[in-house]
Amino acid sequence: MDIRIKPLLVLVFIFIHVLLASGQTEDVVYLQALMDNWQNKPPSWVGSDPCDGKWIGIKCTGSRVTSITLASNNLKGEISGDIGQLSELQTLDLSYNTGLTGSLTPDIGSLKKLTTLILVGCGFNGPIPDSLGSLPQLSYLALNFNGFTGPIPPSLGKLTELYWLDLANNKLSGPIPVSDGTAPGLDLLVKAKHFHFGSNKLSGQIPAKLFSSKMTLKHVLFEDNQLTGTIPLTLGLVQTLEVLRLDRNSLSGEVPSNIKNLTSINQLFLSNNKLNGPLPNLTGMTILNYLDMSNNPFKPSQFPSWVSSLQSLTTLMMQDTRLQGEVPLDIFSIPQIETVVLSNNQINGTLDVGATYSNHLQLVDMSNNSISVFAQRSNYPDDLILIGNPACMGMKATAPYCVRSTESNSSYSTPPNNCIPAATCGLYKVSSPNCKCSYPYTGTLTFRAPSFSDLGNSTIYTSLETSMMTSFESNYLPVDSVSLGQPTKNSDDYLEITLDIFPSGDERFNRSGISRIGFVLSNQTYKPPHAFGPYFFIAHNYDYFSDAFKRKRKSVSIGVIIGVSAGGCVLVLLLVIAGIYAYRQKARAERAIVKNSPFASWDPDKGSGGRPQLKGARSFTFEELKACTNNFTAAANIGSGGYGMVYRGSLPNGQLVAIKRAQQGSTQGGLEFKTEIELLSRVHHKNLVSLVGFCFDAGEQMLVYEYIVNGTLKDSLSGRTGIRLDWTRRLKITLGAARGLHYLHELADPPIIHRDVKSTNILLDERLNAKVSDFGLCKPLGEVDQTHVTTQVKGTMGYMDPEYYMTQQLTEKSDVYSFGIVMLELITARNPIEKGKYIVRLVKEAMDTGKELYNLREVLDPILGLSSEALQGLEKFVDVALRCVEETGDRRPKMSEVMKEMENIMELAGINPNAESTNTSESYEVKSKGNSHPYLNDFSYSGGLLPSELEAK
Incomplete structure (x- = not known):
């Protein structure tokens, strides 16, 4: 390229950049303030217009930001109060950024149009802000896998549009809140389908008022808490329930007899409690797949006859429940039965699994009972365990079923798709099912209540892979293939499966692709096959972003050079004119920033610190307040106090304000003034005077309050x-x-x-x-x-x-x-x-x-x-x-x-x-x-x- 053209192109570049700067959108100031609190922010977050389509994870309507989705972007830092100024925001998903820590700012409660708030798998701690109850349109709230402490805010009961509430795997404590006539509670969430509260430290009784026939809940997951008392009778009124987990608490008393009314239940977990009444009669639960009532001191009883009527059952777990008598033959011929675990009971007599037991039966564990005879036929289930029974005494002590122990894990992994994997893929690369070496997006899929227990069934994993790829393709995600592996049951009795997602068209994902995939998984857009039940995904950090784009050098033809040279003088003249225009537009934009930014005129040289974190308060220039008080005339002066003079003013929008102007010589330091306005801007209550804004300009310190007409x-x-x-x-x-x-x-x-x-x-x-x-x-x-x-x-x-x-x-x-x-x-x-x-x-x-x-x-x-x-x-x-x-x-x-x-x-x-x-x-x-x-x-x-x-x- 002719070196004489380079300065001209530089001018063109500067001209375009300045023009872009003059088109700054209303929300850019607050996004920039968010960025200042983050490390590893997306490199594309540059320029003055977040709505130009280049800012990764940002979607806009017009000039207003309506969506921020930045899952798995390795963000580090805190969410500042500036988030509350994005008044048109509808979706916020920052999941799988473990470096996002600190308390969750209550300023999120200012986002009145927010419908979706997802912060799965981050590092937040402290209490869940009560202000989240002020989000009238919120329908999806997922805060699971953080370090939140304290009680569940009763104010969440005001979220009348809420569909999904997931607070699991935190450190929440205290009782489950219900309304009491003066305060709201979770019983008011009649549109909610999901209560996921497992793996916390919740205590007290499950309130009877929590449930009613008005509720439309599908999943109630309260497992692994410290809940006490009895299971409320009102639970039987929620006939929409599909999954109920109350296991690993300290619940006692009888299981309500009307629990059998929950005929839509697929998975029922009552294990590891202190339930001491009679075994519940579950007749009528015809679609029940998974039943676990183990490790409860029920009253001694004969093996219940109603078990045989549960013809959809895949898994029966009733160890250590004080069962007596013989096990009927017909439970082993339930069509889909896979697992029967009845160990540590007082079962006696003869065990006969029959000659026509279900071909799905994988495990029968009768260890540590009083079975005296095993009616052995020509075949029996793959895993039959009778250790600790009289039937394993004497000569039969060496029989396979007398020495075998259970193993529930599987070595399944997705096979290659009719191709030969590469012998080696290089450092950190992995061969995909389509035999392409690339950097996958990885994590763990965890299913909280699967309907099956046979972890070696490859057919069911194939259905999971197929459904996932169908979802990714329908959402136009850059995914080539997915790979599942290592299905295991963890200590919570959850099914965990490793997941690798491979990029299409390149060997690595860009930030946009990762964010979009993360969002599909975090907001449950992807629905797994019904057999897998409710799930969550926890992603690993993705360290392989490539933000450098290849640029092809383009040659410049001689004709173009001649044309540029010939029109150089004209172009320079146009640039001069355009430069003047752009300079004026930039000046206007800068004035707009100063006007709207509560820290644009902050003076760091005087020790006033960094940006103040404000909610709802704006910065005024001295000239603005001078204009609205008619130059601080005596007519506008309505008194004086220890702070200084007080003036009545009228803002351009007609709002009346009271302006407290510090007298010269009495102004406090910048840091103290900043601390005061930060504090004032965070308090919002109908019985507190609101701070409208402040002025820290031209050597002045002024506070601008709403004007209260009837005095003191x-x-x-x-x-x-x-x-x-x-x-x-x-x-x-x-x-x-x-x-x-x-x-x-x-x-x-x-x-x-x-x-x-x-x-x-x-x-x-x-x-x-x-x-x-x-x-x-x-x-x-x-x-x-x-x-x-x-x-x-x-x-x-x-x-x-x-x-x-x-x-x-x-x-x-x-x-x-x-x-x-x-x-x-x-x-x-x-x-x-x-x-x-x-x-x-x-x-x-x-x-x-x-x-x-x-x-x-x-x-x-x-x-x-x-x-x-x-x-x-x-x-x-x-x-x-x-x-x-x-x-x-x-x-x-x-x-x-x-x-x-x-x-x-x-x-x-x-x-x-x-x-x-x-x-x-x-x-x-x-x-x-x-x-x-x-x-x-x-x-x-x-x-x-x-x-x-x-x-x-």
Whole structure:
């Protein structure tokens, strides 16, 4: 190529690149933020448009990302909260990336359009986020084979569209949650077909309420947990059940007699429990294939006659079940019977398998019984075991059936497909069934409840291979062939088979091919033959990606060179014009990124750290906030506090906001400011004020909140807002604020201590709903078992916990104390400290529990109307408030208990605690006396005297 053309082509390349940069899609910022948390991210994730078809694993509708499928891509790192900003996302599959670790971000709960969430075989730990219950369209949830701990979130019961729920092979503990009238539970999942909870640490009884005739479950897999109690009678109502595994728990009592109503059951596992009633009668289960009731101390009984009626049976496992008497001849002639294991019982008499036993019969294990005679005929099953019976005494002790032991594994492997495998394929390559050397995608197929026990049946594996290839081909996957091998039964009684998937058209898979194959297996698109039952796939890392594409050098003809040279001047002119246009478009794109990215203007040179992990909060430039406050004019100024000035603003979309602008010289460090906004952006509750965004630009630090129209609770109690609060309204405000604090203490991740609960930090919206605000002093509890934070004492005079003041150890009970002061403020409309008198002492001195309304009429707010009829529940309200202000935290209730008490008080007063609040009405209003702004602080305390010391003075 003529060297004179090269600079021109470079310009063309730059021009195209800049044009692409100017077309950045809305979600690219958040995908880039995800990438920053990952190692081994797909090399194709470059450029400014993830929807251009080149980003592996990304699918879009228009300019919005709707699917991320990156199974088996060797990703390492954590899922950041930025995932919650991909508001159009419908499918997320990151399965088989064992390097994805850490806790699962609760921000996934913001993906309201998500239908499929699959994280099989990763390395996640910690609790399953409660926020997953906020995904109204979720139909497929698979979190199996991780390290999740803690209980199953009851909120999953709100997923009314859920079809598949797989939480198996984690470390989950606690009971199986069901609804109780106030909280949801799994019994509400009436559309669910699959409950896969095996191999966890779940405990307690299986709740009777979990099952009902409304359920449409096919698979209930609770094996290998710590469940106790009896099998609920309600289980017999779920007549759609096909597979039931309750084995390897500590279940006791009788098997419900109505279990025989489950006539659609194919596989039934009740083994290794403490079931001690009579053997259940399973007559009518005509399609039952696999029955395992072994290792249970049932009441001694004769061999049940109903077994012979189960004409679809392949496997009968009843060892160590206290069986007695003789085994009837006809069970061995059940047409499909493969395995009969009745060892370690008290079976006696004569054993006769008959001359016409099923030709599928492979194993009969009668070891360790009292069989005295074996009626030997000319032939008998391949594996007959009578060790430990009197029939093996004397001369017969050397008979094959008296020395044989069981072996259940098979050496099956897929044979070559009418070809000769290569003698050697080179390092790491494998010869496929089609005798092609390549790098296969490998893993283990595990079947949780196969309907057969003969592992040497090659015909059934051939059907599995055929069905798998049919599925891959119908999904247009780049698969040449599949190979199965080494079928074994593991300690969980699962069937495990190694799987090799070979690429077509090349010797290795690319990332797209692997992701697509992984997705077909992880989301159960592939359906195995019915005999194999429910399965899961765990892939091995694929280390053979080839992301370098061969490029063919193309010669340039002399005519093209002449044409390019002749048009060079014209092209340069066009490039100059296009370059100017592209530069302007790029500048616009960069401004858009700065506008939408919550970290675009972050200054790492000032120690502000990396990107903040935000949920729902956006970054504003100084110029944007300047515009929406009319240059921070005096007219927009609605007050000042310890933080600085507070302004009312209107965003371009019409939303009213309150902007807290730090005064010059008082701004905190970038890291502290970043930590605060990260914390604020993660708390979302209807009784908490929402953070809209922030500004960290041009030397400014500003917080942008939603504007709450009716000001503070303090202002309403004092009459400054002109709102009259009756007793009903005050009860609802108390409950709302309690719910907000309960969320911070027990549901936020991490838990948060507010540290400045007071009436000026409880705001009232247009419906007079309470919203807790001002998190400037809040502290997170970072560790799971952390109970307190040792910190410099800060708070507000009159509301501060004396125990916190003395020990400097901040706990959630410090907030409870402050909330108790607010409760007393609500009934008295007095300041916590007024005329040197502390409100707690004021109430206690006036109080007489033997009299009506505790004799508190003199200290109550006269607006309440001081009759017992108007103040129903007041005495209990005072009791709760005084428990909150006990001197030591261990004597105070939790906010969850306060919340429950308030609900009870409201019900006692005839008020529905869950009723929607009404708009502000005349019944709550008097003539306005002005409206100060809700975001202002009272005197903030950082040292000095406690209220009790102030009174003493």
